[in-house]
Amino acid sequence: MKNLMMVTILFFVGIATYAQAKIKFDSDVVDYGNIEYGSDGVRTFTFTNTGDKPLIIKDVKSTCGCTVPKKPEGEIAPGKTGEIQVKYDTKRPGPIRKTVTVYSNADTPTVPLKIKGYINKKDDKSVLEQ
Incomplete structure (x- = not known):
């Protein structure tokens, strides 16, 4: 009887750990x-829950205050897509090299996302023409 109970428990634990949210x-x-300096700094990362359990984005954090991420509210059902918006302050001329980290209940619980680019000086159109 103990063996049957142990096998049953292990079976349900195995099933429970197999079902996972996966973020791609x-x-x-x-x-x-x-x-250009002062242009629209909003960009979007699109993802899909490729798992078989609802995906919950717990938090999204950036490496500095110049980058403001916005996470989706609620769960993302299996097979559905979602978006993480990132707004960068484009009144900071020069190179962009930032990381935004996504925290979720997925099988990979933390995912780093990168933004990059270059913001021209306020009145410098020459870089855009290159």
Whole structure:
């Protein structure tokens, strides 16, 4: 009887651990390219829950205050897509090299996402023409 109970418990524990949320991003890098000073700094990372359990984005954090991420609210059902928006302060001329980290209940609980690019000086159009 104890053996049967142990096998039953292990079976249900195995099933419970097998069902997982999985997060797959279309791309883990957003390249702004060369953009004008003060232009729209909002970009989007798109992902899909490729698992068989609802995906919950617990938090999204950036490496500095110049990058503001916005996580989706609620669960992302298996097979469904979601978005994480990132807004970069484009009134900071020069190179963009930042990381945004996504925290979730997925089988890979933390995923780093990168943004890169270059913001021209306020009145510098020459870099855009290259």
